[in-house]
Amino acid sequence: MxxxxxxxxxxxxxxxxxxxxxxxxxxxxxxxxxxxxxxxxxxxxxxxQWPLLWDRAEAWGYATTLQAGYNMRSIPCxxxxxxxxxxxxxxxxxxxxxxxxxxxxxxxxxxxxxxxxxxxxxxxxxxxxxxxxxxxxxxxxxxxxDQISPNRLNLAFIEAAVAAGHRRNPDFNGEFADGAGLYQVTMRNGExxxxxxxxxxxxxxxxxxxxxxxxxxxxxxxxxxxxxxxxxxxxxxxxxxxxxxxxxxxxxxxxxxxxxxxxxxxxxxxxxxxxxxxxxxxxxxxxxxxDHPGTALVLGLREVDQPLPTSILAEGGMFMKSARLNDGFDADIQFFSVPFVPLQAGAVGKAQFMSIVVQACRPKSRxxxxxxxxxxxxxxxIDPRYMTHPYDLALQIEGLKTAREIVSQEPLKSLIANELLPGATAMDDVSLEQHVRVMSQCIWxxxxxxxxxxxxxxxxxxxxxxxxxxxxxxxxxxxxxxxxxxxxxxxxxxxxxxxxxxxxx
Ligand SMILES: Cc1cc2nc3c(=O)[nH]c(=O)nc-3n(C[C@H](O)[C@H](O)[C@H](O)COP(=O)(O)OP(=O)(O)OC[C@H]3O[C@@H](n4cnc5c(N)ncnc54)[C@H](O)[C@@H]3O)c2cc1C
The missing domain is CATH 3.50.50.60 (FAD/NAD(P)-binding domain)
Known part of the structure; x- marks a missing residue:
């Protein structure tokens, strides 16, 4: 026994x-x-290589049910x-x-x-x-x-966020929560x-x-x-x-x-x-x-970029309080700056797009x-019922608008050729809601x-x-x-x- x-x-x-x-x-x-x-x-x-790991033969192979809040899409889990x-x-x-x-x-x-x-x-x-x-x-x-090889686009994202009025945050696990900076990573000697x-x-x-x-x-x-x-x-x-x-x-x-x-x-x-x-x-x-929802503002790049093997791809980020919905917490929206879209493209070589991914910090959908x-x-x-609470939708939309403000600032602005998704015609909240429902994934x-x-x-x-x-x-x-x-x-x-x-x- x-x-x-x-x-x-x-x-x-x-x-x-x-x-x-x-x-x-x-x-x-x-x-x-x-x-x-x-x-x-x-x-x-x-x-x-991390975006390639979840598709391996030996994996749990989970995905969500069709998500009503996400236009009846199933999301990999x-x-x-x-x-x-x-x-x-x-x-x-x-x-x-x-x-x-x-x-x-x-x-x-x-x-x-x-x-x-x-x-x-x-x-x-x-x-x-x-x-x-x-x-x-x-x-x-x-x-x-600290990261060994942050991409210049991620560094530009941080500078542009500061230019847009957000504070610089050298340590997301330090004295204050909000602001833009580089994520620290669970890596030793680049592995x-x-x-x-x-x-x-x-x-x-x-x-x-x-x-x-x-x-x-x-x-x-x-x-x-x-x-x-x-x-x-x-x-x-x-x-x-x-x-x-x-x-x-x-x-x-x-x-x-x-x-x-x-x-x-x-x-x-x-x-x-x-x-x-x-x-x-x-x-x-x-x-x-x-689960945290993630919605990307997808941008075309003027020049193609190549990540180094020590890159986690999504190196830069930001936390901010919502202008309307803050309820006493230190931040309500988190951002990830990702110069390689899709992530799998970053793992195998060059990528022509970047995205700024927006995440409601404490979504209310259950x-x-x-x-x-x-x-x-x-x-x-698995049924997370993403985006079934209006609070989550409001934060995703506010985050997308903030991401656009950051992209309009130098030094990021001149590295970007155009906004691909949701695109220049999607300016009002109805169009942004549509983008959230059609394009969002999760942050796992x-x-x-x-x-x-x-x-x-x-x-x-x-x-x-x-x-x-x-x-x-x-x-x-x-x-x-x-x-x-x-x-x-x-x-x-x-x-x-x-x-x-x-x-x-
Ligand atoms: C793609 C992806 C990227 C992420 N990126 C980040 C990130 O950058 N930073 C961050 O902080 N978080 C990240 N997360 C989330 C974070 O990694 C998880 O929240 C955390 O690892 C969960 O830990 P856990 O111990 O609860 O579960 P797990 O780490 O999933 O552990 C569960 C273990 O149980 C085993 N198991 C399950 N069922 C059985 C069974 N019946 N018998 C025996 N064994 C079983 C599984 O194989 C697994 O090894 C990410 C998640 C994903 C999927």
Missing amino acids: KSFDYVIVGAGSAGCVLAARLSEDPACSVALLEAGGEDESRAARQPN PRGKALGGTSAINAMMYVRGHARDYDHWRELGNEGWGWSDVLPYFLKSQDQQRGASAWHGVGGPLAVS RCSTATAFLAPARERSNLHVMTRARTMRVLLEGDHAAGVDYFDGSQVERIYAAREVILSAGAIDTPKLLMLSGIGDPAKLEPHGVTVRHALRGVGANLC GQVTLRSADPFDTPI HPVGTCRMGRGDDAVVDAQLRVQGIHALRVVDASIMPQIISGNTNAPTIMIAEKAADMILS
Whole structure:
């Protein structure tokens, strides 16, 4: 009988951190189960290759349902399937969100998750190239670096934003949130620093850590209201592994709620039609799905540009407060300056276009993840309901207008030949709405499907324990009670750092 103190499902951004931290205690035995493989490929390490990673044969292959708010289009929903999970395929931007994001989490009833509570865990994980400060840590496993090869178009975007009246921001994770600047990245020596590289690799020699790749968990094994272990498929047969202390789900915002539902934990109305026996009714499992929308202003370039291998392509950016819709948060709209469109063109060579991508920081549209069937190998139904809330639409339109103002400033202006999309004829809000609905994608930040909090749609408490079930926790992006005002990798790593501390103490 295989038994470990902790059985962690999913070796992604959160799972690798958790496995590494829990196994620091030699008295704990830890099993980490990952559905994918090792993934040491060059493409995964080389920064400018990231847009090619989600189309590989070994991927989850997820896409959303047809989105009514997006003119009935389905949007790809790439998820990493290897050690490192989505941190092994992402764009490597290191953004924590803003202090107010976490104070808001605490106000929602999550004691211990305010900014002053979580900042130490951000610092703990970090090895910041710029050195230690009140905002940054050094000596942690995760390399956070300045970019080596920012493209001249991204630098021009920053100068043009300053010329348009926005402040310069040398550090999006520093003293203030708004302004234009370069993103810092999770890279070391010009190569990707996933959580597998940063946290797991140095821990793998420990005899108390057992990493199992190609081990696809099918369900949590429940004995009454106690999580006793998991069943997983090893490629040829179903195996069982027991947890003496806890099962921890870190399978991400799509697969963690799916696993809970396959185990009979969820909304009875969504389980019973598939013949899944309800073991514990928990309405919020799979609900509250939130993701950042992304809408591009696409521009023709006067001269073709070529990214260097160390480029993450979308190097420059900006945060700003909305003129009309700010509700006390530090920023409402995030921008990405992307000189290579489509992104895949940047990964394979030259690109003739650039885009400025606009993202509402805290969209209000909410969707859900549900089962397609009771078959663990079936894909889940992913319905983020993008752009179904008027607030999100208003911010995307305001962002596009701001992007146009920036493009009209030097030094960017003279590098641009023309606006291709939505184009010079689309000036009024109706035309811009049409552009948002026809062209928007997402920024790949699904969260919230196992929301932390109180109330009957919360799934985990502030200790990340699944409500009503013993010895079962969720530790990944799905627990975010509200999406943060930025990219979600660093916050997910912070969540795992904090969870490890809570578990070990
Ligand atoms: C294309 C793209 C670009 C992005 N760019 C950025 C960026 O630049 N900066 C940023 O901050 N964020 C970025 N993100 C988002 C960020 O990477 C994610 O929010 C974060 O990685 C989520 O971490 P997680 O631990 O919740 O899930 P994941 O990292 O997805 O980990 C889940 C793991 O569980 C495994 N798993 C799932 N189901 C099972 C099962 N049944 N059995 C066993 N294992 C299973 C998966 O294979 C995976 O390894 C990006 C995302 C994408 C897709």
